[in-house]
Amino acid sequence: MNIRPIEINDYSRWFDLWQAYLAFYTVELSDEVTQKVWERLMNEDDKDLYGLVCEDEDHVIGFTHYFFHGTTWFDSSYCYLEDLFVEQSVRARGAGRALINGVKEQAQTHGAAKLYWHTDKQNETAQGLYNKVADLTDFIRYDIALKP
Template sequence: MTTIAPITPADHADWLRLWAGYLLFYEQALPQEVTDDVFARLASDDGLHGAIARDDDGAAIGLVHWLLHPSTWSTTSYCYLEDLFVAPDTRGAGVGRALIAHVREQAAAAGAAKVYWLTRQDNATARGLYDRVARSTGFVHYETSSEPGRPERG
């Protein structure tokens, strides 16, 4: 049975291994200072929330990060599920679904109107799950640098 618990300082090594797998999946590299900062904020629960899924033997097999923010379309907050990762050798066993359910429970307890997230268009495995637990909004994601003088497109 999968158990899910909030990230604590004691989870650092397990979280780091899962985080590295997540970044590898998305072909991203972050400076060590960013990784250190993310974990510090998750472990102190200062507005960035996180949880780790563990199997029956206590091995860390998944992670999820989320945050609550105000909305201009609601009198309550929204919950953005920012990162979700399940170890490749445990995918298909319900861990991702359980992590999403955990975030939904946390969002409901905080009074958030909805939970939403993004994924790559070609992430077929994850989208198979997402299509079963949520609805696609049809929106297309754009981004640009916030730094003046930097090109709008990279």
């Protein structure tokens, strides 16, 4: 397996995997939001969203999106892994772990103090991996939906 930064030529495969990811979480996003995500991934001039893909025999089988943000607890940034998805038919072969390690390497290179993420409490399959590669914290997340 090969982990590398997402590239413009990955769009078609990324789009298919992105749609499968959204379906997994039963989320519908407008075409405009999906296009904006892609544009942010590709924007090298004002980078605020990064992406990696996992290839197996030159075929993209998964992706992850992540970004850096400031924190008041350290003099460097945190890295937040926002999305991670691996094609259903190739799960449990190491792609998820490889993608997490890829983000971890990028976070270390960037000088981030921490890499963290959330997952759905029902996603026990993912939690099986996450419990092996990270520490489960006691924090509880609260959301307030805002309309732009």
